[in-house]
Amino acid sequence: MARLIRTEKEVEGRYTEQWIVVEEDPLDRWPEGPLEVVGRPAARVDGLQRARGEARYTADLALPGMLHAAVLRSPHAHARVRRLDFAPALEAPGVRAAVGPGDCDVLVEEAGYQGAPVAALAADTFSEAQAALARVGVEWEVLEPLLDPDEAVSRGELIEEASRYERGDVERGLAEADVVVEAEYRTATVLHNALETHQAVCEWEGDELTVYISTQWIWGVRKDVAKRLGLPPDKVRVVCEYMGGGFGAKIDPGDHTYLAAELARRTGRPVRCALTRREENLASGNRHATVQRLRAGAKADGTLTALEGEFTMAVGWDGFVSSTAGPMKMLYGCENVRTVELGAKLTTGPNDAFRAPGFVEGTFGLERLLDELAAKLELDPLELRRRNGADADPVDGRPFSAKNLAECYRRAEPHWARRGEVRARSEGPWRRGVGLASQVWYGGGGPPSYAWVRVGSDGRATVLTAMQDIGTGTRTAMAQIAAEELGLPLERLSVSLGDSSRGPYAAISAGSSTTPSMGPAVRAAAADAARQIVEIAAQRFEVEERVLSLRGGRVVSEDGKSWALEDVTGLLEDGQILGKGSRGPNPAGMRVLTFGVQVAEVAVDVETGEVRVERIAAIHDVGRVVNPLGASSQVEGGIIQGIGHTLSEQRLLDPGSGRALTVTLDAYKLPTIADVPEIVTELLDVPDGHLTSLGSKGLGEPPIIPTAAAIANAIRDATGADVRSLPITREEMLRALREARERAYAL
């Protein structure tokens, strides 16, 4: 019977309550450790398609009669359109339609950032559209830019009301402290730069709209587009078969989708709207810069007595305030904590979620502060962290569904113990050292999510669900889970996803939630199909159901008899076995989080300020690991992005005009293969005993969280210098070295 229950839902750290319907009885938990398919390394089921260039991304789609849109964007950080004249552009070759403010509500008259969309047109080819754009007559009234977050705060220019948090009594905590440290940390605005830029192709058939889009959330796009265009959701079909990376910025439909839909409506032709790389780096979201003024107090034995932080976020013209105070509230069992988060409204591009938004930035500040504290206390940094562990959620006292951070620390010991040997390898101007940082993040996923499993008479199975694989390998993980439950080898599984008209509702691919949200639904669907197969086999072969199970592609009886799966399903000829499953609730009253620690080894040239990362050991607890091979790739990918944020990536603005200086991939420095250190991945792989029938949490975000702090702490170990600003340019490194020298002289 369907049971209606109320449950808590979390996405990227934001909690809401909602109703869900639970139909199945909960499944037994699988035993710990590698099973037949789950827990064993698997090459991606769609790896060949992608590697051979056969996979069709949104970028590769060419529909008959398709037009191409180009978007007129503000060249100014802040400006108003005084006059807009399309006439000359409409006469340009190939142009079919043009829209401006008033025609489509994503087009604005007041541009609040360089790159804000003001007008768009559609032409037969993209070059024609771009050429015509240059002929649009536009007169700008240039307005004053506002670029400095502190200045915005002092003027009261906030995106939303300040968010304040307090527990205990910080003043008392500071008074009781034997040692107090305080410092200001900064992180820069960084850009996602997924290799496939934001893009959509929209096509109308009657009053039905199909949106082909590079997205992290098919169902979110469906809902938002339907709402904004006043359509019933079932009139909107959203397709994303293959996707060229998201990292958080491809959750909403985005301006480009609405422009494509409107231009397609006006022309009666399909329209592609694809951002160029330069547009991508102006107008598709970013990780906002932060200024963090932090303070910590501790007893001589290292017990934290107070943590305090004022966090100012350079949100931009629009966007949301990432929870940069999150780690300070959640990581340590400190009784007295006070934070305030301020989101500055600036004339810069809106921020968007970027792989663990807020926590990457906040962990840099907090974990650097902890190392500065450890130095002052003359305590081992790992020991300091151990002494402040939290046994229950420090925010509301809830028990954790599982927490194995202490075990992560234990596994970090051999890496941490390399300190002496690493330091001893310093030579000439190159100083070497080791640093570590802890990680806390969400990643439990949640309902609703649904999957179907179809088993044909040939004994092959297909998972159907309208989720997306944004490059994380979810197709493979879902195939593994269904294969395990059906007792089939992985080769006999297919996964059909990426189309809202071809499967049921599926969760967002963000917040490290895809596997923990979708995995249990897929397992439940496969279990439903398996149950039916057993029932049929029992009748056909006249045995009791309870002695039958599915293994190795066969129906196996306890007495040793067995039948090939095809011999059972083959009875049905064209008939199919259809299983359905849904995601149940998260454990009531518990906090579901992921934890980990990273240990970095660096070399610093104290003469030039050059920093090289030589090795990173990443130890994370994300519950059961479905595919250890894919998981190690996720960890490496997170760390490599983290290294980019730490050493080279930074959106630079001209301080006078507010125009971006880093819109190309030669100016904006992404890590290359030559920047990659040795990376050692260790996942605890212990199922969370309270979380779903799978016990898996998400892994997309945890690995990027502690990287910057671990590297910066290693720099301190190598040189005694405290870097406090990301990226750690040579300038920042030399500043920190100078400060350390001055501190040494003063003593």
Next chain:
Amino acid sequence: MTELLVNGGRHEVHGSVLTTLAEVLRGHLGLTGTKVACGEGHCGACTVLLDGAPALACITLLEAVGEREVTTIEGLRDHPLVDAFVRADAVQCGFCTPGQIVSAAALVRETPAPTREQVRHAMAGNLCRCGTYPKIEEAISTWQG
């Protein structure tokens, strides 16, 4: 009208003086395995071979190709590197992967067993935002099985 030799076949293609090889491959010939991620020569996603040497199709003008044979990922589908990339999990979103494999194919043709430094040098022009780099190194060091 220009004659273009692609993956062993001859094609008659039209283009203006500004038409790039990437546009012709993707738009006219339907060879969408070659990706365009920046369109200005900064990322390597569009890498193809011209007479065996890597070239960036997004900034190579059709006119400039001349007699040289173009090899795209579609012409390298059966190259053992493809399997090596999949085996090593050097494919995340896969958008950079065709370009990576084309660059790697040029490398191993010259140097079948490259050192780590040679791999890093030859592959540094191919960006991967997903961070498959360690797995790419592994794929290139194990491609011969």
